[in-house]
Amino acid sequence: MTDHGPQPVERQLPTEESRALISLVRDLTQREIAPTAAEEEDAGHFPREVFGLLSASGLLALPYAEEFGGGDQPYEVYLQVLEELAAARLTVGLGVSVHTLACHALAGYGTKEQRRTHLPAMLGGGLLGAYCLSEPAAGSDAAALRTRATRVGDTWTIEGTKAWTTHGGIADFYTVLARTGGEGPHGITAFLVPGDAPGLTAAPPERKMGMKGSPTAQLHFDGVEVADARRLGDEGQGFAIALSALDSGRLGIAACAVGVAQAALDQALSFTQERRQFGHPVADFQGLRFMLADMATQIEAGRALYLAAARLRDTGRPFAKQAAMAKLFCSDAAMRVTTDAVQLMGGYGYTADFPAERYMREAKALQIVEGTNQIQRMVVARHLAGPGGAP
Structure with a gap:
C-alpha cells in the first residue's frame, strides 16, 4: 500500500538562504529517510548513517555559532528543519533535537577554550x-x-x-x-x-x-x-544550565510534534480522497471533512505557537513560558491529530501497512519527554500566578 509521505507546507522563512535550506532538507528526507522509515522502525534499526550525513551537511550544527563550526541559523529556521525531519521519521527529528540539547551546555556555558576544543567535532565531526x-x-x-x-x-x-x-x-x-x-x-x-x-x-x-x-x-x-x-x-550551576537547555529543547519537541501531526494529516487526507464508499470519496462526507479541518487547524496553531516562541528566543527575550506552552499544545495536538488520522482511515489506519498507527504511537512519547505535559502546565501556571503549590 502506498505511503504518500509528508506534503510540502509553505513556511514563513526570513531569508532566501533559509528557504533554500528547507528545500534541501525536504529533498534529503524524501530521498534518504522517508523511503525506509517504516521498515527500519519496525526492525528497531537506528540510522547512524543518516546522522553522519546530517553532520556532513551541517544539519547537526544549525543553531550554533559559525566560529565553532555551527550554522549560525536562528532558532526559527532550525525548528522548521526539525519539523521536516520529524515528519519523515521521528527517530531522526527527535535525535537531532537531543543532539542539539546535548551541545547546549558547552556552547552556552563552556569556556572559550572548551568550546574551541570540543564543539567543532560535536557539531560537524560526525559525533552524536x-x-x-x-x-x-x-x-x-x-x-x-x-x-x-x-x-x-x-x-x-x-x-x-x-x-x-x-x-x-x-x-x-x-x-x-x-x-x-x-x-x-x-x-x-x-x-x-x-x-x-x-x-x-x-x-x-x-x-x-x-x-x-x-x-x-x-x-x-x-x-x-x-x-x-x-x-x-x-x-x-548545573541545574540552571539544565533548565536553560530544557527551555530550548521543549521548542524542539514542539516542532517534532507538528512534523508528526503534519505527516498524519497528509496520510489521512490522501487516503480519504482515494477511498470510496457509497459511490463517493470518503473525503466528500461532511463529518470527515470537519475532522480534517480540525486537524489542519491544530497543526497551524501549533506551528504558529512554536515559531512565535522561537522569535522571542532569537531576539534575546524571555521565552520559557512560551516554550512550555508550545511543547504542551503541540504534543497534545499531535496526539489528537494522529488518533483522528487512524479513525479516518478505519481498519486500514489500525494496520501497519500504513504509517498512521506508527504516528499515533510516536505522538504519545512527545507528551512525556522533555518534561511531561503536566509539568508544562505547572511551568505555565507559575509564570501566570507565581510559584504557589507544590515545588
Missing part, C-alpha cells in the same frame, strides 16, 4: 550526543537526582545511574548532570563525559511502544573519571 538528567527515581523532580561527582585534585569521579537517555549506549559524548554539593537544585554541576569513558556502561535499550529505532537506555557510572577541564560552568 546525548543528555543525562533523569534518573530512575528523579524524573519530573529532576532536582532530586542522586548521581554524584566527587572531586580529588583536578579529577571528578562520577557514581550513579541515569535513566531514559535517548542515544544511551551509542552516543559519542554525554552532557551529564551530577550532584557535587548538598541537596536540592544548587548542588548540581554539569560535565561533558566521553562516550567511551572507562566505567560507563549502558543497560539494554528500553522496549517502547513507539520510536523503536531510537535507543533509550539507562547509563551506569561506576567510578567514571572526568577531568575538571570537562566541567561545564561553575560548580553548583
